[in-house]
Amino acid sequence: MISSPIWLPATLMAGATQAWRTAIQRRVSHSLSINAAGLVRYLYGIPFTLLLLGGYRLIFAAPLPVIGPYFLLFCLGGGLAQIIATNLLIMAFKHRNFVVGTAYSKTEAVQGAILSFLLLGERLNPLAWAGIGCGVAGVMILSTGGKRMGPIDFLRALGQPAAITGIASGFFFALTAIGIRRATQEVAGDDRILAALIVLVATVLLQTAIQGAWLMAREPGEMRRVLQSWRVSGQVGLLSALGSACWFTGFATAPVALVRIVGQIEVAFTMAFGHFYLKERMRRSEAAGLLLVVSGVALALMGAL
Numbered sequence: 001m002i003s004s005p006i007w008l009p010a011t012l013m014a015g016a017t018q019a020w021r022t023a024i025q026r027r028v029s030h031s032l033s034i035n036a037a038g039l040v041r042y043l044y045g046i047p048f049t050l051l052l053l054g055g056y057r058l059i060f061a062a063p064l065p066v067i068g069p070y071f072l073l074f075c076l077g078g079g080l081a082q083i084i085a086t087n088l089l090i091m092a093f094k095h096r097n098f099v100v101g102t103a104y105s106k107t108e109a110v111q112g113a114i115l116s117f118l119l120l121g122e123r124l125n126p127l128a129w130a131g132i133g134c135g136v137a138g139v140m141i142l143s144t145g146g147k148r149m150g151p152i153d154f155l156r157a158l159g160q161p162a163a164i165t166g167i168a169s170g171f172f173f174a175l176t177a178i179g180i181r182r183a184t185q186e187v188a189g190d191d192r193i194l195a196a197l198i199v200l201v202a203t204v205l206l207q208t209a210i211q212g213a214w215l216m217a218r219e220p221g222e223m224r225r226v227l228q229s230w231r232v233s234g235q236v237g238l239l240s241a242l243g244s245a246c247w248f249t250g251f252a253t254a255p256v257a258l259v260r261i262v263g264q265i266e267v268a269f270t271m272a273f274g275h276f277y278l279k280e281r282m283r284r285s286e287a288a289g290l291l292l293v294v295s296g297v298a299l300a301l302m303g304a305l
Contacts (some may be wrong), residue, residue: 002304004192007123007254008262014246015266021206021239024232032227035215036222038086043209043226044237045244049204052245053197065194078179084213085172094165104166106139106293107172109264112174113257119178122255127303131296132257135264138292141285177247177256184252196248204244208239254304261300267293 021041032040089105110132116122123134180199187195193265226233250259268290 002254002258004253006193007250008301009251010246010249010253011259011262012265014243014250015263016269017239017243017246019266019269021236021243024066024084024235025240028214032225033219034087034224035219036091037090037213037225037291038083038238039208039211039215039226040229040233041086041240042083042204042211044230044233045204045241046208046237048238049197049201049245050242052241053201056197058193060191060194062189062191065085065187065189065191065198067198068188070181071186071199072206074179074183074186075199075202076206078176078183079207081172081175081179082203082209083207085176088165088169088172092162104139104163105169106264107136107167107266108170108173108177109139109257109260109296110136111171112260115174116256120181121148121254122257124255124257125303128261128300131261131299131301131303133296134299135261135296138267138289138294138296139264141289141292174260177251177260180248181251181256184248193249193253196252199252200241200244200248204241207235217301244287258300258304264293264298265297277281 085105092104113124113129113132117124159257180203183199184192184195188200189195212223215226247259247263250263
């Protein structure tokens with residue numbers, strides 16, 4: 001159920017911000033381990049998430065809402081799933097180029113639709129499912145990396161490391177969305193943006209504690225590099241905080257599947273960053289896949305409206 005129209009601009013903004021953040025984070029991953037590159041988005045995102053919550057509370061002053069008993073549990077579950085998903089996505093980058101690595105993870109749209117139906121009982125109309133079909137077809141074309149592949153070839157490619165890590169990343173991103181939506185439902189009141197920001201602050205703090213402790217225990221030398229990379233990592237933290245605030249607002253105000261379907265527009269922004277920022281060439285097949293993804297988003301919006 002859509003509780004506010006703000007879900008749409010928030011989701012579109014989230015897609016643009018996340019593509020930018022992921023492009024910068026890939027640069028960080030060249031000099032840091034997988035866990036260290038994942039930590040920077042949470043550690044350096046803390047001050048910005050606090051500023052977002054504090055600024056919102058300053059503008060819209062109101063008593064703090066009542067928090068439900070399962071709030072921290074859902075924040076923890078969603079946060080842990082996001083850590084795993086992010087690490088898997090960074091691993092996918094090491095196997096294929098920036099655009100294709102992200103494209104594999106975009107299977108989260110269909111995975112999210114199925115999981116949200118099974119776990120949350122959220123239903124979509126036929127147009128939205130058609131949008132999912134177009135989006136998945138677009139992702140399949142993007143995942144070929146410009147190679148001509150038939151259905152059998154594509155199925156074989158699914159056994160490659162890039163496909164496995166990318167699809168697994170999408171699965172855990174879908175679980176993240178479900179955990180965050182349930183966490184926002186544990187925050188009482190009609191202000192869903194405030195609920196999203198409260199969940200964001202709690203989740204980022206938990207993620208920093210979890211991945212920071214892991215890094216200190218298993219890779220203590222990487223923590224020094226994380227702190228030394230503050231110039232670039234600070235950008236990752238800022239964009240991560242802004243993007244997550246928009247994603248969480250979308251999850252708080254609309255069904256998970258719908259947000260994730262529209263969020264596939266991130267692929268378009270990702271391709272733009274891959275082409276202009278990382279100087280990666282765009283093939284004809286990637287342009288065709290992009291058109292299918294955009295068509296899927298359009299169908300989902302038609303179904304929602």
